[in-house]
Amino acid sequence: MAHRLLLIVVPEDPARSDAVAAQIAADEGWITARRSAEEDPDAEVEVYFVDSAEMGLWYRLAPITYLGGTLAGPGALRDPMEAAALGSALMTGPRTGDWAKAGDRLGAARATRPVGTPAELAEALGELLAPDRAARLAQAAWSVSSDGAEATERCLNLMRNMLGES
Numbered sequence: 001m002a003h004r005l006l007l008i009v010v011p012e013d014p015a016r017s018d019a020v021a022a023q024i025a026a027d028e029g030w031i032t033a034r035r036s037a038e039e040d041p042d043a044e045v046e047v048y049f050v051d052s053a054e055m056g057l058w059y060r061l062a063p064i065t066y067l068g069g070t071l072a073g074p075g076a077l078r079d080p081m082e083a084a085a086l087g088s089a090l091m092t093g094p095r096t097g098d099w100a101k102a103g104d105r106l107g108a109a110r111a112t113r114p115v116g117t118p119a120e121l122a123e124a125l126g127e128l129l130a131p132d133r134a135a136r137l138a139q140a141a142w143s144v145s146s147d148g149a150e151a152t153e154r155c156l157n158l159m160r161n162m163l164g165e166s
Contacts, residue, residue, distance in 0.1 A: 007047045
């Protein structure tokens with residue numbers, strides 16, 4: 001089953017996409033494509049480089065998301081609630097960066113698959129390839145991300161009523 005996986009990479013610095021894609025192809029032998037070069041991820045492509053402006057699309061399409069920067073570096077580069085709200089099962093390392101509160105909420109609800117090493121990341125990915133496991137994790141994350149949505153809806157309805165827009 002792993003032969004059908006597509007790694008979608010959203011570089012922190014889009015200007016480095018070409019260099020990183022070339023390095024991955026040279027070092028690992030992986031077939032890469034870049035959305036910025038209008039290359040499509042056909043059946044042969046293993047790594048697809050995309051723009052961060054389209055994160056909603058990729059989170060909706062990806063059944064599993066690993067938050068980059070959480071194993072090494074400064075910590076999570078994006079808010080984990082984005083992926084959680086759009087139905088992607090989350091794998092995260094111990095470095096939450098600016099998103100510590102969100103990470104803590106998701107962790108407390110067992111809504112992420114924690115990993116501490118690259119080997120654990122590979123193991124977690126293997127586990128989450130089982131659709132039932134990924135679905136349980138994604139559901140738990142969605143529940144955390146949507147907690148409080150009812151209060152927001154009530155506030156919007158009150159404001160609409162006050163403005164006479166009901």
